Amino acid sequence: TQLLEQSPQFLSIQEGENLTVYCNSSSVFSSLQWYRQEPGEGPVLLVTVVTGGEVKKLKRLTFQFGDARKDSSLHITAAQPGDTGLYLCAGGNQAGTALIFGKGTTLSVSS
């Protein structure tokens, strides 16, 4: 069974701090996606990482895909209140028909 474990589950920090969210699995994924979800809305795709060892940057967000394609991380530099939300990692299921999601990391950034 493919599972994605995210940690930490909750994170509450002050504006300006740095943080890292982890997404781990015992299974190999061809790619992993990171989504951000705000209350009352559906998840919105932030990035897709495809190649083992790949690093992608989206402004203050840095995404890394593990060399073995079993894990990924999201690092936010100088967090801002607008970064508050639920961060989800997801990978394709073996049938290629849907995404398997981690349970998410709820981030709260206070000013």
Next chain:
Amino acid sequence: GAGVSQSPSNKVTEKGKDVELRCDPISGHTALYWYRQSLGQGLEFLIYFQGNSAPDKSGLPSDRFSAERTGGSVSTLTIQRTQQEDSAVYLCASSQGAASNYEQYFGPGTRLTVT
């Protein structure tokens, strides 16, 4: 262009009643997905439609759940004889193709409360 829309946004129903949830995907997207999001459980895959192919129903939790997609566009998720454990946010998503290769666009969800 318009995104994925879902209706109703909120639904409160009594245990044992049937409910229908609607999803309007992005025009031209051949793939449509239903997920369920419960507190502490994350997003759980329910069913996947791709073009004219037979749907992947492997995620449906029981035979009380069914879904159809008419004309390759609008989809309806039906839950019969609702139970309290069915309370969750039901999310619909669409994409241009298969899940892991294409971005999924999500609707805002329908929050279902079974009393």
